[in-house]
Amino acid sequence: MAELSLREAVARAIAQEMRRDPNVVFLGEDVAAAGGVFKTTTGLLEEFGPERVIDTPISEQAILGTIMGAAMTGLRPIAEIMYSDFFAVCWDLVVNQMAKTRYMTNGQVSLPLVMKTGNGGGLRFGAQHSQSIENWAMAVPGIKVVMPSTPVDLVGLFAASVRDDDPVLFLEQKALYTVKGDVPDGDVCFELGKAVVRRMGADAAVVTIGTMVPRALEAAEILAKEHGIDLTVIDLRSLIPLDTACILEHVVRTGRLFTVEENPRVVGWGAEVTSIVADECFFDLDAPLVRITTPYIPLPSAGELEDKTIPSVELIVETILKRMV
Amino acid sequence: MTEDNTATATVVGEGAPQLTTRLSLFRRMTELRVFEKRVYDIFLQGLVKGTTHLSLGQEAIAAGFGEAMRSDDWTFATYRGHAHTVSRGVPFAPIMAELMGRRGGLMAGKGGSMHLTSVEHGMMGSYAIVGAHIPIATGAAFSAKYRKSGQVSVCFFGDGTTNIGAFHEALNFAAVWKLPIVFVCENNLYMEYTAISAVTAVEHPAADRAGAYGLERIIVDGNDADAMYEIANKTLDRARVGGGPSLIEALTYRHAGHSRADPGKYRPDEEVAAWIAKDPIPNYRKRLLDAGVDESVLDRIEKEVAESVDIATELAKASPPPGEDLILKDLWSDGSSTWRN
Ligand SMILES: Cc1ncc(C[n+]2csc(CCOP(=O)(O)OP(=O)(O)O)c2C)c(N)n1
Ligand SMILES: [Mg+2]
Numbered sequence: 130m131a132e133l134s135l136r137e138a139v140a141r142a143i144a145q146e147m148r149r150d151p152n153v154v155f156l157g158e159d160v161a162a163a164g165g166v167f168k169t170t171t172g173l174l175e176e177f178g179p180e181r182v183i184d185t186p187i188s189e190q191a192i193l194g195t196i197m198g199a200a201m202t203g204l205r206p207i208a209e210i211m212y213s214d215f216f217a218v219c220w221d222l223v224v225n226q227m228a229k230t231r232y233m234t235n236g237q238v239s240l241p242l243v244m245k246t247g248n249g250g251g252l253r254f255g256a257q258h259s260q261s262i263e264n265w266a267m268a269v270p271g272i273k274v275v276m277p278s279t280p281v282d283l284v285g286l287f288a289a290s291v292r293d294d295d296p297v298l299f300l301e302q303k304a305l306y307t308v309k310g311d312v313p314d315g316d317v318c319f320e321l322g323k324a325v326v327r328r329m330g331a332d333a334a335v336v337t338i339g340t341m342v343p344r345a346l347e348a349a350e351i352l353a354k355e356h357g358i359d360l361t362v363i364d365l366r367s368l369i370p371l372d373t374a375c376i377l378e379h380v381v382r383t384g385r386l387f388t389v390e391e392n393p394r395v396v397g398w399g400a401e402v403t404s405i406v407a408d409e410c411f412f413d414l415d416a417p418l419v420r421i422t423t424p425y426i427p428l429p430s431a432g433e434l435e436d437k438t439i440p441s442v443e444l445i446v447e448t449i450l451k452r453m454v
Numbered sequence: 455m456t457e458d459n460t461a462t463a464t465v466v467g468e469g470a471p472q473l474t475t476r477l478s479l480f481r482r483m484t485e486l487r488v489f490e491k492r493v494y495d496i497f498l499q500g501l502v503k504g505t506t507h508l509s510l511g512q513e514a515i516a517a518g519f520g521e522a523m524r525s526d527d528w529t530f531a532t533y534r535g536h537a538h539t540v541s542r543g544v545p546f547a548p549i550m551a552e553l554m555g556r557r558g559g560l561m562a563g564k565g566g567s568m569h570l571t572s573v574e575h576g577m578m579g580s581y582a583i584v585g586a587h588i589p590i591a592t593g594a595a596f597s598a599k600y601r602k603s604g605q606v607s608v609c610f611f612g613d614g615t616t617n618i619g620a621f622h623e624a625l626n627f628a629a630v631w632k633l634p635i636v637f638v639c640e641n642n643l644y645m646e647y648t649a650i651s652a653v654t655a656v657e658h659p660a661a662d663r664a665g666a667y668g669l670e671r672i673i674v675d676g677n678d679a680d681a682m683y684e685i686a687n688k689t690l691d692r693a694r695v696g697g698g699p700s701l702i703e704a705l706t707y708r709h710a711g712h713s714r715a716d717p718g719k720y721r722p723d724e725e726v727a728a729w730i731a732k733d734p735i736p737n738y739r740k741r742l743l744d745a746g747v748d749e750s751v752l753d754r755i756e757k758e759v760a761e762s763v764d765i766a767t768e769l770a771k772a773s774p775p776p777g778e779d780l781i782l783k784d785l786w787s788d789g790s791s792t793w794r795n
Contacts, residue, residue: 154600180600186630188623194589195596195627198607201578202528202597221620225583226590232791234571234579235561236784270793271785294787322795373794405794 130313136306138280139169139245142287143207145316147177150205153291156183156192157209166211167247167306189215193222193244197296200242201230205291213248213300214260227296228271241294243287248276249340249391250439251304256427259435261392263338266298267368268396273321274368276300278342280310282366285319293321302340322370326379330359333385333453336376336402338365341389341440348445358453368398373405380406384415387449389440394422419452421445471683475521476742479679480752482517483735484759486537489546490710492763493536493553498715501771502553506567509537511677511709514734515640516541518682519608522690528578530591530609533568534640535580538610542575546766551773558773562780585611585618588637592624595635595699606693607635614645616659622666625701629667632698636689639703640676646712647720660703669701676704677734680741707732 133141147153155173157165161184164171174182185192189210196206210216216223223244230238250259266274275290275297277283283301290297327342328349337345342364352358361379365372380386386406388399403418421440429435470476490508497506509516512534520541523529531538539549544560552559553567560572568582578594581587591609598605615621616639628635639660643650656662661671674685682704689700707729711718718726739752785791 186623186626188627190586190620191589191592191623191627194586194591194620194624195593198530198578198590198593198595199597199600200593201573201590202594202605204597204600206593221583221586222589226581226586230579231787232785233561233565233569234573235564235780236789237561237571237573238579239787241787270791369793371794 130311132309133280133312134306135277135280135283135301135308136167136169138283138312139287139301140172141312142284143170143173144176145284146288146291147173147181149316152203152205153207154181154183154199154204155207155209156185156195158185158187158211160184160209165209167303169301169306170209189219190222193219193227196242196244197222197227197240200240201238205241207243207245207291210244210246212258213246213262214257216246216262216265223266223272223298224269228269231295232271239294240296243290243297243299245299245301247303248300249302249304250428250435251340253430253432253435255430259428261423263300263368264392264397267398267401271296272369273297274300275321275366276302276339276368277366278302278305278339278364279308281312281317282319284312284317286321286366288316288318289321292318300339304340308343321367322372324363324365324372324375326361326375327364328360328362330361330383332359332383333387333449334361334363334376334379334383335387335389336363336365336399337389338368338398339391341391344440344442345389345445347442348449351442351446352449356450358449360449376402376406377410381410381413384413385453386418387452388420388422389445390420390422391439392423393425394420395425397422416452419448421448470680470745473745473747475683476680477747477751477755479517479521479683480738480742481755481759482520482541483513483679483738484756486513486516486540487735488759488763489540490536492767493550494710496554496767502567503555504566505713506536506553507534507713508708508710509534511729511733512640512642512706513537514679514682514738515610515638515676515704515706517679519638519686521683522686523576523608524606524690526576526603526605527690528576528591528594528605528607530578530587530594530607531580532584532587532611532615533580533582534612535570536567539570539572539577539580542572542577544572544575544577546763547769550766550770554770554773555776556770556773557776558770559776563776564780585615585620587611588615588621588624589627592628592633592635595628595633596631598634599631604694605634606690608638608690609635610638610640612645613639613641613643613650613659615639616663617654625667625669625699628699629669632696634693635699636686636693637699637701639701640706641703642706642708644708644712644721658703660701664701667701669699672700672702674702674704676706677732677737679734679738709733
């Protein structure tokens with residue numbers, strides 16, 4: 130057992146998979162010699178050498194094309210796209226190529242690859258380095274979308290993503306890199322598509338993911354202590370596959386649903402979740418379904434503005450209080 | 455080719471290939487010609503919906519590489535990919551059935567004309583987003599080098615494709631890492647309906663950019679099967695022994711329009727006539743006769759090819775529609791398209 134930050138867990142996860150499988154290679158901009166712009170991949174070059182840990186030019190299309198071609202010919206590659214915003218310059222490779230090829234070829238081509246990326250806001254980087262792309266990716270049939278909120282989940286879900294035979298978008302929330310937690314020694318690998326109940330309560334189900342998980346948990350403690358409201362908090366951990374069964378179970382039990390989403394509101398992942406809930410357990414509901422999201426705007430940079438934009442603990446507390454009556 | 459280009463072009467076409475090879479090249483080109491003409495006919499008959507992009511006139515390129523490639527080498531092609539699929543040895547009938555949207559199609563009707571793929575033949579896909587497959591082909595080359603498998607990745611694309619970013623990103627990648635890949639630009643002078651010269655800063659869209667990636671400037675007569683076979687061997691060998699990538703610009707012309715029933719009216723009549731005179735197949739036929747091949751040998755090849763295309767057409771027509779059971783299959787590796795429990 131070791132206490133690791135989420136940042137340290139990234140290299141721990143990649144190393145675990147590279148030791149296990151010689152077909153795993155890792156490439157991206159500044160990931161090898163420099164250890165990554167977020168210092169998430171330090172030490173990998175030293176352990177695995179320049180044939181397996183590779184610095185690339187600034188060529189996002191070539192990076193994703195390379196891992197796709199490598200995956201279809203027997204490797205299990207991992208690529209880093211430095212900031213998730215940069216997927217906009219190579220999105221064709223994701224949505225037209227990776228996502229469609231197995232289906233179009235009637236199952237002839239397998240693409241066991243992972244695209245890892247720094248996602249989300251909270252660090253005052255401004256609108257072009259703070260995007261939440263989970264809802265972009267979720268809208269594309271054929272891409273799995275994974276987002277851990279703790280160091281141990283990062284390792285276990287990353288391992289599962291590497292071992293998965295389908296393309297996985299692995300979203301590392303930049304705002305969570307400093308979060309610490311215990312990670313067991315030895316092989317850590319979880320299953321994709323399994324949500325975790327982080328807090329059990331009787332009054333409402335709060336469904337969330339990523340950076341919003343610790344905020345929802347903090348809000349739940351405040352609501353319990355100060356207002357006697359007892360919340361269930363579900364960490365989805367992946368959006369595709371989506372653990373609908375877990376969501377429905379706790380919504381039915383509590384009669385209420387709140388989603389807490391970092392992505393901008395329109396067509397955010399919670400829109401899908403609320404539509405499933407409305408359709409499949411309408412008669413078990415005691416109240417309207419409520420989404421707490423970032424508004425329909427690009428993210429502003431200054432701290433005061435960004436903090437009032439992405440759902441905060443205060444906003445979560447305030448909204449739940451208002452809507453629980 | 456201008457004087458200037460001749461001076462800098464790699465000299466090809468010196469020693470002629472062996473007779474058996476030349477007969478094979480002739481057979482391959484004949485297959486592509488007869489097949490593509492049949493595709494055009496059945497498109498006009500309404501048996502093929504959507505779209506097609508034919509390689510009529512460009513057969514020598516696919517034939518030369520098809521002849522030279524090792525069976526475990528990889529082909530990456532564009533939406534103009536029927537010829538490259540046939541030239542890797544994929545039988546006519548499943549290709550034809552795919553174009554017609556039938557169960558017996560290469561991908562059971564899920565891909566269509568623009569996405570022909572047969573992994574078992576090393577035909578790693580036909581891609582319909584201009585330029586996207588160039589980095590993907592580069593990734594296959596990366597994998598060959600990493601696994602030291604001796605395989606070579608061959609990536610075909612058009613002149614117009616040299617103006618998209620993915621082309622430049624991939625060339626740089628391949629050159630930096632000395633990957634075993636051959637990039638083949640089939641310069642047919644047009645990107646869809648626009649002359650390439652009207653939209654490109656250099657005269658030779660591929661060859662004039664080769665130097666930017668430290669690569670040799672290679673221009674070859676893409677209507678000469680012997681020359682294509684020779685340059686294919688040379689560049690494949692170079693890639694196989696660790697000599698890195700090559701970029702070939704093969705000069706050619708499509709006889710038909712860009713796609714479907716496009717009559718190609720945007721092209722001057724004299725230009726079309728001049729290129730029809732350079733038709734790769736009758737010229738090659740004549741070359742073989744001049745070299746002493748008995749005409750009956752060539753006649754027999756043509757007859758055999760015509761018969762097999764006829765048989766394939768009937769087989770494809772007899773194949774049933776795909777069946778709705780396929781719709782929700784094979785999004786994921788477990789065969790399903792399940793995204794929630
Ligand atoms: C990214 C993208 N832009 C535009 C198109 C539409 N398009 C299809 S083929 C084509 C022309 C390509 O020309 P070229 O590379 O010379 O190939 P050719 O068709 O001549 O074989 C265009 C513009 C596309 N499929 N993808
Ligand atoms: Mg062209």
